Structures are given as structure tokens and as C-alpha cells.
Amino acid sequence: MNDYALWHALIGGILIGFASLIATVLSGKIPGISGVFGRLLVPATPDKKWRSLFLLGLIGGAALSFFLWDSAALFRPMRPLAVMGVAGLIVGFGTRLGGGCTSGHGVCGVGTGAKDSIAATLIFVVVAMVTVLIYNRAVL
Amino acid sequence: MKAGRLFLIFLAGALFGTGLAISGMTDPGRVIGFLDVFGAWDPALLFVMAGAVGVYGLGMLLLRRFQNQNLKLPSTASSPIDRQLVVGAAIFGVGWGLGGFCPGPSLANLGALRIEALVFVPAMAIGMFLAQRFCGADQ
Numbered sequence: 377m378n379d380y381a382l383w384h385a386l387i388g389g390i391l392i393g394f395a396s397l398i399a400t401v402l403s404g405k406i407p408g409i410s411g412v413f414g415r416l417l418v419p420a421t422p423d424k425k426w427r428s429l430f431l432l433g434l435i436g437g438a439a440l441s442f443f444l445w446d447s448a449a450l451f452r453p454m455r456p457l458a459v460m461g462v463a464g465l466i467v468g469f470g471t472r473l474g475g476g477c478t479s480g481h482g483v484c485g486v487g488t489g490a491k492d493s494i495a496a497t498l499i500f501v502v503v504a505m506v507t508v509l510i511y512n513r514a515v516l
Numbered sequence: 517m518k519a520g521r522l523f524l525i526f527l528a529g530a531l532f533g534t535g536l537a538i539s540g541m542t543d544p545g546r547v548i549g550f551l552d553v554f555g556a557w558d559p560a561l562l563f564v565m566a567g568a569v570g571v572y573g574l575g576m577l578l579l580r581r582f583q584n585q586n587l588k589l590p591s592t593a594s595s596p597i598d599r600q601l602v603v604g605a606a607i608f609g610v611g612w613g614l615g616g617f618c619p620g621p622s623l624a625n626l627g628a629l630r631i632e633a634l635v636f637v638p639a640m641a642i643g644m645f646l647a648q649r650f651c652g653a654d655q
Contacts, residue, residue, distance in 0.1 A: 388540065393535075393575070404590055426525045430528060441534045449537075451545075455615055460617070464615065466607060473600055474605040474607070487573035488576050492596070500608045503608075
């Protein structure tokens, strides 16, 4: 698995789907990453334990994979750090306002055919494509 | 929640992180490669979504049949497509295209202590806090 190939994308996606399914059964919630993380920032959230452990597992599983496989460890920095900071702020605000991100809306919501998630996913993919187009024209 | 269940959810998280890393979605170059439709387009993200959406959708369909008092699944009914959803998704799209990170991959890259993630994740937490505190995004 040292050279990246498209079947890695498919296998990785299947793992993400299974992980989301297991987390749905165990938590009784739709385990979108932005919702799992965002609600950790609300003091009144009662179920912080599983949220923290799920995200710690995510970080640990990724760390192990980076260590084991060169193709997984590939990381190409695309933007200056100042842009990454602004992007983080915008992503955090938008995902919570819109009620989900690529996992909650994109994987779980689209997977179960929820109309709001299908709409949200179409919107954020198209807007992201336009943003990349504008960034490439204006900055690069 | 019991300790056994909590341990299993930790393992589910590890599986999620492994999937993200194997899929290549932790590399912003690959994500922006997909979003850059007029450049050297990289279709990988489409394959990730196909695998994940397929497994989750089929799995939920099957699980629904076995639902009982021991297996309580969350509602998957659609919320109304209102202004908050549309505006929020659009704002997220701007940030995703700008950085090439969505929440999952940004957290996964904390596992390699990458400086991009160390900058992005705290900023994301602030953005989430603001939306939840001041825009009622806290259901």
C-alpha cells in the first residue's frame, strides 16, 4: 500500500461507512464529526464521554495508519498557515450552522436519503469548487 | 454508557481514522484536486463517498429491520431545508475550498502533529462555538 491507487479511496470509504454505522448503533446518534466535536464545546452536553473517545480513536487510528503506510502518510500542504486559520474558523462556523459536514450530511444523511443532507452536500461541494476556482485565479 | 460500549466506540473512531488515512482524504492536495474541476481533476473523493455512502445506506436499511428495545436507531428524517441549512452549508463550502480540510481530516492530521491541523482545529473550535452560542446552532 505504498503507492496510492483509486481502490484505496474505495476501501477507505467503506471503512468510514462501517465506522459510522457502528458509532450510530452504539451512540444512538448520527455520528457526524462536526456535531460530535461541536457539542463537546457546550458545557450542558450530557454525553461527552463517547464523543471524546470516538474522536480520540479517530486521531489514534489515523496516526497508526500514517505510521504503517506511506500512501496514507502523503500530505501536500496547499495553503499558507494564515489561510488555514481563516479556513478553520469558517469551516467550524458553517458546519454547525448548517447542521453537518462531509460525514454527517455527506455520508450519513446522503446514505439514508435525507433531503436536507442531499441539499447541504450539493451546496457545500459546489461552493467549495467555486472557491477553489476563485482562489486559483486570484492568489496562485 | 458502559465501559465496554465506550471501548467499542473508541474502536469505531479508530476505524474511521484508518479509513480517512487510507482513502487519501487526509491529504489536502487530494481534496483540492477533487474540488479543482478545471485543473488536473482527481476523482478519489468520489470513490470515498461511494464506498462510505453505500455501506452506511445499506447498513441502516438492514438495521431498521432488526430495530427493537435494545437497538434504538436515531431518526434519519430530513429537517426542513431552511435558510440556516443553506447558508451554513455554503459557508462550510467556502472554508473547505479555502483550506482543503473538513472536520474529520483536520482532526486526523492531529495524529501526525501537522502544523496545518494544529492551526486549523483550534480555529474550527472557535467557529463552532460562535455558531452554537450566537446563532442557535445547538440542537
